[in-house]
Amino acid sequence: MQDLLRGPAWGQRTAIAILVGTMLLGGCASETKVTRVDTGVVTDLSGRWNDTDSRMVAETMVKEALGSPWLENYTRSKSRQPVVIVGTILNRSHEHINVQTFVTDLSRELTNSQKVTFVAGKGEREEIREERREQAVHALEDTQKAPGKEIGADYMLKGNISTILDESEGVKAVYYQVDLEMIDLENNVKSWFGQKKIKKVIERKRLLF
């Protein structure tokens, strides 16, 4: 009788011990899985600024800029496309955003629109001028490109990316605001002002079973 009473208790304890042991020692395996996806697929992993944000904002804002009256007014009055350069896009956000990819996205959209003439920015110009100086010394005379033939920009596209954060109990709201402005280089008149907002909510569980 005593043995019978002890039996189930022992069984229970063994089960608990095995359960505890399994829980403590198990589950160490990890696996890496790589899947190739189309570059257009939205991949929101961490909630931070990503390639999709950069591309979407650039597309939308350039489309908006090129659909605004300043372009038509300029083309009509000067009988040619305006020449645009991308200036500084300042990162005023809470993240280390690769502003260069955003600038590239903007440049691509402006160039491909065929509605404006897009010229190289400050950093690129130096490299090209250096190449011209090299050509002046080393290239055949009839293939050399002469200095002083650069096209001066009419407008500069400038802007900044800023964020507002709010967070509580594992829920974080990130509000991105991208402001771009087209400034007339002749008279500093701001010909166009565009704004794009993105809001993301990132939720994290406190406990996983």
Next chain:
Amino acid sequence: MTGPRFAVIPASLLVVAATLSLLEGCGPKISHYVLVENSLRARDTAKADQILEQSEKEYGTKSQVLYRMDRGMTLQLAGRYQDSTAVLEQAEEEVDRLYTRRFRTEAKAFLINDTELTYEGDAYEQVMINVLKAVNYAITGAWNDAAVEARKIDHRLNVLSDRAQENDAYRDDAFARYFTGLVYEVTGDVNNAFIAYRKAYDEYGRARSWSRTPIPPMLRADLLRVTDALHLSQEHEDYRREFADVTWQPVSDQQQLAQVVVIGYNGRAPHKEDLFIDLPISLDALKLVLLTKGAVGPSNQDSRAVESVLYGLNGRVVRVALPRLVPQKTQVAYEQVSLSGARGYFGGRTELGQNLSALAEKSLSDRFASLAVKAVARAAVKYSLAEGAGRGARAAAGKDAGPWVGLLVGALAKTLAAASEEADKRSWRTLPDEVQIARLWVPPGDYELRVRPLGRDGGGVGQESMRTVALQGGETKLFIERVLP
């Protein structure tokens, strides 16, 4: 009947023994810290970083955040700022991921000890990740990137403040606020600089009961300067009345000057050790505890094994381990900073910005009650499990062998329970004891920058450093100085 039962006894014993013994001593070993400190003392920062890199395995998978924090600091001291930032970025991302706790890990830590938890750092250490990243960016002249870190610090501190239950708890960080103010001001964001300086001023005041850090005199001059620049006449007048004896320069006078910022990392952060509390639950057990303490004194590495066996055999002693901080106070009182060149001689001194030992003490004290409750509850569960294992083994072994098998299993399980008790002694030990800061505005030109650490008696401590710097008007250059004594 007996055969199968005996077959179960080793299994149950093995489960308890294996789980308890396998999981003992998982915290990172501390020996490499001594080697790192020796290298830093010899001013061989590259060697210090190399030692830390080679010690990565000692940290184990549960202390990767700690490894990255330690490494981020040694990489910075070795002048590898980009690598330091990359490693600290990984630490920061991991800390964010660790917000989500896993039940299995929590349960395991509850049953064994807190070293089973993945280390995520104390709140002040998490803030220091961003401070160090901001310093990395600032040293390389990437002040706009440093400003990103400043904004992250602001957000982190806001969240911390929202979470804090007690008004007296570590819920803001005066030095982090001050440094973000400096970064904002350098990037031309004077309005945010004012907000940060004001928050720093308020926080130095609020935390004065435990921070052992008086309000740095330079902060008063900063507040006067930025309120004047922002034409905040009311605030400026209030500060003028409050800081009547402070001399300051308006922003317009400083625009053509170059700013030199020197950050001194002085001394070593405190480390933690086990504080063992042996709780006897019978008169015999009390006698045993008194006897062992009388014979061998406080527990140490060698006596702990013997005590665990004795307590296991007695069966009526519950061992609880809690972390205790061991301060390593720096001998440096401040650094004397001098710039000499064709434009003249300019001198100044560093001021205490952050007492990290005081912060560590406050952080531990804020958590101590919950750590103690958890440790006692864990000890009770371990004791019950060991008791259960003994009784189970006695029942399974039958009438003849039962008493001695039960005794043996119970004693062994209790020995292992006592031996597996260990406090979580992990902390960011490559941090200094104190962070000091100096700011000097000088005319542009080439200078010889000398930094001389001085002790509390005014005498020299450690070596004086010397470097040549070329300063342009309107620019700010930041330098760090690591002094170990």
